[in-house]
Amino acid sequence: MANRVAIVGVGQTHHRSKRPDVNVPELVNEAVRAALADAQMKMKDIEAVFVSNMEMFEGIYLPDHWIADEDGNFMKPGFKIAAGGTSGIASAKEGWHFLSAGIFDTAMLIGFEKLDSGDTTAAITTATTLAWGKGEARGAIGEFAKQAANYMQQSGATDVHAAMVRLKADQCACRNEYAHLKLGLKSVDDILKSPFLEWPLRLLDFCPQSCGACALIIATEEKARKITKKPVWIADVVSVHQLPFRAGAFCDLDGREPYSEDLASVKLYKRNGITNVRRDIDMAEIYEPSNWEEMFLCEVFHFCEKNEGWKMIEKGMTGIEGEFPVNPSGGVISSNPIGATPTVRMAECALQIRGDAGTHQVTRDVKAAVATALGGPNWTAMVLLKRSL
Amino acid sequence: MAEKPSQEYVFVSYKLPLPYRWAAGKYLSKLYKEMRDHKKLVTNRCPQCRQLIWPPEMVCGRCKVRAGDEWVELSDKGKVVGYTYMVVPLWDPHKGMRVPEEHPYATILLDDGMYVVSRLEEKDKSKLKVGMRVQAVWKEEGRGHGLDEDILYFRTIG
Amino acid sequence: MVGKVEETERFLFDGKVDIPHKYSAGKVGSRFLIEMRDNEKIFGMRCPTCKLVYVPPRSTCKYCFEQLSEWVELSDKGTLLTYAVAHQATPIQPVKPPITYGIVQLDGADTGFVHILGEVEPTQLKVGMRMKAVFKDKKERAASILDIKYFKPLK
Numbered sequence: 001m002a003n004r005v006a007i008v009g010v011g012q013t014h015h016r017s018k019r020p021d022v023n024v025p026e027l028v029n030e031a032v033r034a035a036l037a038d039a040q041m042k043m044k045d046i047e048a049v050f051v052s053n054m055e056m057f058e059g060i061y062l063p064d065h066w067i068a069d070e071d072g073n074f075m076k077p078g079f080k081i082a083a084g085g086t087s088g089i090a091s092a093k094e095g096w097h098f099l100s101a102g103i104f105d106t107a108m109l110i111g112f113e114k115l116d117s118g119d120t121t122a123a124i125t126t127a128t129t130l131a132w133g134k135g136e137a138r139g140a141i142g143e144f145a146k147q148a149a150n151y152m153q154q155s156g157a158t159d160v161h162a163a164m165v166r167l168k169a170d171q172c173a174c175r176n177e178y179a180h181l182k183l184g185l186k187s188v189d190d191i192l193k194s195p196f197l198e199w200p201l202r203l204l205d206f207c208p209q210s211c212g213a214c215a216l217i218i219a220t221e222e223k224a225r226k227i228t229k230k231p232v233w234i235a236d237v238v239s240v241h242q243l244p245f246r247a248g249a250f251c252d253l254d255g256r257e258p259y260s261e262d263l264a265s266v267k268l269y270k271r272n273g274i275t276n277v278r279r280d281i282d283m284a285e286i287y288e289p290s291n292w293e294e295m296f297l298c299e300v301f302h303f304c305e306k307n308e309g310w311k312m313i314e315k316g317m318t319g320i321e322g323e324f325p326v327n328p329s330g331g332v333i334s335s336n337p338i339g340a341t342p343t344v345r346m347a348e349c350a351l352q353i354r355g356d357a358g359t360h361q362v363t364r365d366v367k368a369a370v371a372t373a374l375g376g377p378n379w380t381a382m383v384l385l386k387r388s389l
Numbered sequence: 390m391a392e393k394p395s396q397e398y399v400f401v402s403y404k405l406p407l408p409y410r411w412a413a414g415k416y417l418s419k420l421y422k423e424m425r426d427h428k429k430l431v432t433n434r435c436p437q438c439r440q441l442i443w444p445p446e447m448v449c450g451r452c453k454v455r456a457g458d459e460w461v462e463l464s465d466k467g468k469v470v471g472y473t474y475m476v477v478p479l480w481d482p483h484k485g486m487r488v489p490e491e492h493p494y495a496t497i498l499l500d501d502g503m504y505v506v507s508r509l510e511e512k513d514k515s516k517l518k519v520g521m522r523v524q525a526v527w528k529e530e531g532r533g534h535g536l537d538e539d540i541l542y543f544r545t546i547g
Numbered sequence: 548m549v550g551k552v553e554e555t556e557r558f559l560f561d562g563k564v565d566i567p568h569k570y571s572a573g574k575v576g577s578r579f580l581i582e583m584r585d586n587e588k589i590f591g592m593r594c595p596t597c598k599l600v601y602v603p604p605r606s607t608c609k610y611c612f613e614q615l616s617e618w619v620e621l622s623d624k625g626t627l628l629t630y631a632v633a634h635q636a637t638p639i640q641p642v643k644p645p646i647t648y649g650i651v652q653l654d655g656a657d658t659g660f661v662h663i664l665g666e667v668e669p670t671q672l673k674v675g676m677r678m679k680a681v682f683k684d685k686k687e688r689a690a691s692i693l694d695i696k697y698f699k700p701l702k
Contacts, residue, residue: 020398023573026606033614043612059403059568069609114571122480122566138479138494145473146496153471153519196476199514399572399580399690405639406565413558421558485565533558 002100004389006224006231009039009217010347015180015335018116019211024058025070028112031213031340032071035108039217039227046217047104049078050095052087052111053339056123071110071215078107084127084375085287086239087111088214088342089383093237095218105220111343112213120209120338138198140289141206145198148292152200157295157310159200163188164313165291166204166333172320173330175360178344180210180335205333207289212337214344232350235368235384236272240264242378260380261300261372268370268382269302277302281384282366283325283352285345287374288332298326301372301382325362328352342373342381349385406485416445419460424540425533430463430525432503443503465525466546467499472509472517492542497523508542522547575606578618580690587682589695591656593617599657603692623680624701625653625660632669641693645669651678651698665697677701 011034019027036043049071051064060066064073064080083090088111095107121139138145151157167188173179185191185204194204224231240260274280284303288294295309303324304312312318318326327333329348332341349369351357366387373381413421416433423429434441435449436457442449449456478489492508495517499505510526511517523543531539572580575592582588592604596611600619608615630649633640640646647669650659664672665681678698688694 020400020571021574023571023576026573026575029607056564056566058570059566069605070607072612074609117570118568119480119482119566122482125479126482126564138475141479142473142475142494146471149471149473198473198475198477200473397577397581398574399577401570401572401691403568403570404565406563409562409564411560411562413560415555415557418558419555422555480566482564482566483562485563534560 003102004221004224004233005096005099005218006221006233007216007346007350007385008219008224008227008231009035009041010215010350011035011038012178012214012340012344012347013212014178015210015212015337015340017180017208017210019114020116024060024063024112024114024117025067027114027211028067028110028213028215029070031112031215032108032110035215035217041106041217041227043072046072046106046108047076048095048098048107049073049076050091050107050109051078051080052082052091052109052343053080053113054082054084054087054123056118056126057120057338058114058117067112072108077104082339083379083381085289085338086342086373086375086379086381087339088344089237089346089371089373089381090239090342090375092216092218092234092343092346092383093239093381096234096237099218099220102220105223107218109216109218109343110213111215111337111340113337113339113341114211115209115337116211141198141201144206144290144293145201147296148200148205148290151292151296155295155299155307155310157292159192159202160188161295161310161313162205162291163191165294165318166191168313168319169291169294169327169331169333172328172360173334175320176329176334177358178212178335179330180212180337181208181330182334201290201292205290205292207333207336210335210337212335212340212344214337214340214347216343216347216350230354230356232353233386233389235386235389236268237381237383238264238268238271239379239381240267259300260378261297261374262302264372264380264382265301268384272384278304278324281368281370282364283328283349283362284370284372285327285329285331285348286370286372287342287345288327289336289374291333293374294326294331294333297372297374301370320360321363323364325364328357328360328362330360342371345371345373346383346385349383353385353387414447416447416456420445421533421535421539424535425531428527428531428539430465430499431460432463433457434459434461441501441503461501463503464500465527465540467497467505467523467543469495469509469517469519469521469523469543470498470504471496471519474514493517495523495543497543507540510542510544516545521545573606575604577690579604580692580694583682583692583694584688584690587623589621589623589653589680591619591621591653591658593619600655601658602653602656602660619655621656622654625651625656625678625698627664627672627674627676627678627698628652628659629674630664630669630672647672649678649698662692662695663697664699666699671700 081091124139170185242260298309432445437452472495474493475490478487481488591602594608628650647664649664
């Protein structure tokens with residue numbers, strides 16, 4: 001009989017573009033101490049540590065060995081997962097499996113990235129196929145520019161809609177003390193004035209490179225109920241991988257190839273009796289590296305009908321006071337420490353369910369939330385978190 | 390003796406190009422040979438689902454069977470389904486520097502139903518249109534180094 | 548029609564991953580390096596619970612997870628724990644080979660300090676030998692671990 005597993009502690013750093021005052025282990029340590037303080041636990045109570053990070057971004061091989069002393073992993077079991085943007089949820093999934101199976105009773109899940117050490121776009125560019133990607137030095141920016149051009153055409157969304165999504169994200173970020181970019185944008189014109197990076201993607205349409213870490217402490221049911229009065233239950237985790245390195249990697253151009261997001265969400269909803277997404281789930285924290293991608297993801301996660309993602313922002317449905325908040329933390333477009341980002345998505349959902357999100361707590365009562373992660377190329381991971389099972 | 394640590398921050402810069410040598414493998418080598426010697430695109434067909442596998446591979450990912458040796462020649466004509474162009478040059482790890490790119494990049498649907506990503510010859514942004522017909526322009530002396538070298542770009546033909 | 552795969556010539560691609568990186572030493576690491584550059588001093592960090600002194604200094608004790616802040620000035624002399632000689636050249640080496648490396652336990656520290664050994668033939672080295680740090684001239688020092696040129700035997 002599988003154990004029930006809950007998140008009992010949450011900690012994150014204040015995400016920033018540069019952190020010259022800490023090296024990588026010290027950055028991780030900040031999040032770890034914050035999570036231990038939140039759960040009122042000591043490091044000796046943690047039985048295993050699962051880490052998510054991409055080596056190419058910091059240029060240090062085996063970073064989990066480097067941080068072992070500072071993340072409490074010295075002489076403890078655990079491992080690192082490098083799965084692009086899905087890493088945080090992938091390592092959470094592993095932790096959940098181990099605890100469900102009864103191998104450990106407590107574990108820490110850590111995601112981190114210190115992107116002031118290298119060039120993320122260049123590192124992502126190394127994830128290409130020999131056949132054609134090698135000469136195309138555009139990394140994720142190129143992929144999301146293609147996605148934006150494609151979405152504009154298919155759905156009829158305009159750059160004004162994209163700007164509205166960016167404005168909403170910034171307004172949420174300004175209410176979240178941990179968010180990286182707090183620009184204080186006043187209107188869509190502020191976004192439409194920003195220069196192009198790679199047409200049609202503007203500078204403000206794309207996520208920043210952030211330094212940050214996030215740690216979650218999970219425990220099996222019996223321990224969880226002793227540790228906290230507000231456990232956040234991990235109801236289900238689903239991940240789907242797709243054929244990699246196709247042309248148009250982040251969008252399917254002819255309707256033949258199913259999206260990994262579609263497959264993952266249908267599976268998650270079916271397994272958990274979710275028949276009306278916006279009714280049965282109260283909010284979502286999704287991995288959207290660009291505002292155009294957020295509109296598309298709302299469709300493919302079935303928050304709305306196909307080609308209507310832009311209507312959600314037009315009707316103001318996705319803000320903090322909205323009917324179905326999406327990324328009330330400011331989302332990835334405001335903070336993107338890649339290895340930590342999916343862990344932050346889970347952390348933010350947990351805070352919302354607990355009612356502990358402070359100034360960015362959503363108006364709607366959150367009993368169930370979904371956190372998603374997007375990894376290049378074409379991996380999707382989703383977690384369903386609930387206040388009670 | 391707990392003194393406050395210094396406020397001057399030290400940085401350690403590090404640039405070490407890591408050399409690699411990648412083998413294209415049996416199936417991709419076949420494609421590159423045809424491109425270099427005959428200026429043709431070829432790929433293999435899965436014996437089970439009968440779909441073309443692109444680029445050619447040993448295993449059909451969908452059916453999980455050996456893809457085999459049924460080779461098909463592809464057209465090098467197609468239509469543009471989406472395009473972008475670079476404004477800010479980005480760092481290319483394969484070259485170790487920022488590389489500006491004057492030509493737009495496009496996702497092109499070849500007439501056989503396969504997608505390629507390649508440069509477009511047309512640099513005038515106002516002339517770019519989704520749906521325009523294009524054809525590959527091959528390098529005189531192919532090097533067998535893949536689509537981004539042996540095909541210079543795609544030229545508008547209609 | 549295009550020949551069986553077994554008969555095709557094989558294609559190899561030479562490539563590289565060349566991305567510049569810049570690491571932050573952090574507050575603690577910076578002070579360690581600056582003390583070497585400005586004052587020719589080597590500092591470690593003590594854990595008040597375990598009574599261990601780490602050098603180079605760090606912010607967390609790996610055994611008890613205590614947050615550390617007690618700086619300790621260490622001697623520039625120590626005992627040689629082990630050594631090896633690298634003959635093969637690789638791009639990342641700080642000096643040309645052959646390079647003699649050693650781990651020296653500085654007086655006052657509980658950890659080994661890895662560095663280059665100089666002014667000595669490898670055949671003359673013995674585990675347990677007393678060694679002393681030799682710093683570069685002030686104008687050559689740059690807040691780097693190589694501000695110490697090498698460790699030499701203490702006569």
